[in-house]
Amino acid sequence: MRKLTLLRHAKSSWSDRAKADIDRPLSSRGRRGALKIGTYIEKNKIFPDLILCSPSRRTRETLAQIDPFLPDGTEVKIEKSIYSAGTGSGLIAYLKSSAIEEVHVMIIGHNPTMQQMALDLAERTPDNGYDRIERKYPSAALTQIKFDIDDWRNLGERGKLAHFVTPKMLPGPDDEDEE
Numbered sequence: 560m561r562k563l564t565l566l567r568h569a570k571s572s573w574s575d576r577a578k579a580d581i582d583r584p585l586s587s588r589g590r591r592g593a594l595k596i597g598t599y600i601e602k603n604k605i606f607p608d609l610i611l612c613s614p615s616r617r618t619r620e621t622l623a624q625i626d627p628f629l630p631d632g633t634e635v636k637i638e639k640s641i642y643s644a645g646t647g648s649g650l651i652a653y654l655k656s657s658a659i660e661e662v663h664v665m666i667i668g669h670n671p672t673m674q675q676m677a678l679d680l681a682e683r684t685p686d687n688g689y690d691r692i693e694r695k696y697p698s699a700a701l702t703q704i705k706f707d708i709d710d711w712r713n714l715g716e717r718g719k720l721a722h723f724v725t726p727k728m729l730p731g732p733d734d735e736d737e738e
Contacts, residue, residue, distance in 0.1 A: 561706045563654070563680065563718070564607055564665040567673040569593035569624065569699040569726075571617040581642065585620045592699040592726035593624030599724055601628035605703055608661035609634045613641035618667045621699065634661070641668045647676035654711045664711075670696055677702040681720040688723035700725045 570589030585593065600606070606629060612622050614637050622635065644650050650666065666673070674696030681704045683689040692702065706718035 560662070561708050561711060561714070561718075562607075562663040562703060562721070563706070564605055564663070564701065564703045564722075565673045565677055566596070566621065566625075566665060566667045566702075567670055567696060567698060567700045568613070568615070568617045568621045568667060569596070571698070581615045584616050585624070589617070589621070589698060590624055591731070593621045595726040595729045595731050596699050596701050596724070597625035597628035599701065599729055600625055603722065605701075605722065606630050607633060607663045607665035609636065609659065609663070610665045610667060611636050611638045611641060612667040613637075613669060614639055615642055615669070618642075618669070622667055641666060641672070644668060644672040647672040647679065650676060651679065651714065655714050657711070659711050673700070673702070677704070677720075677723075680704050680706075680714075680718055682717040684720075687720045689720060692720075692723055697725050697727070 569592045570586050571583045572586040610622065610633060612618050612635060640649065640653065650672065674692060677692050677696065681689055701722060701724050703722040704718040705721050706714060708714060
């Protein structure tokens with residue numbers, strides 16, 4: 560069994576439009592949303608063995624917000640290719656061709672990559688959340704997919720959608736539109 564958790568970075572700030580895209584930080588709403596997701600991760604024991612994170616400031620700050628909810632010593636790799644991964648097919652190929660031995664991998668990245676990977680890799684069944692992913696994959700959305708394989712190189716068939724959650728779906732202060 561292999562597990563892939565996809566986390567879109569939390570809401571970023573556009574207050575300084577002169578900043579390069581890669582340098583945009585989280586907004587205060589983004590920090591609150593990431594904390595809600597961190598609480599969900601801890602409550603549901605969604606503990607990856609390896610986190611692959613985009614080098615952008617907003618993804619690294621999202622990681623910093625969820626880090627207190629993860630077990631100590633979780634391995635993290637900053638992976639440049641996640642920042643410009645497009646529709647995600649390259650990241651799927653990366654998982655299949657790399658020597659990743661970890662059973663549970665989390666990728667913290669950007670849209671449209673995270674949404675498209677979830678749509679490409681998860682089975683569509685009635686009421687499993689796939690339709691919600693298809694409609695919108697807002698900031699700080701988290702998806703977990705489980706695959707009945709014993710090696711990432713065997714990734715091919717769609718997996719079971721185990722979790723799909725956004726900050727707006729969780730208890731706590733409601734924020735306006737998450738996008």
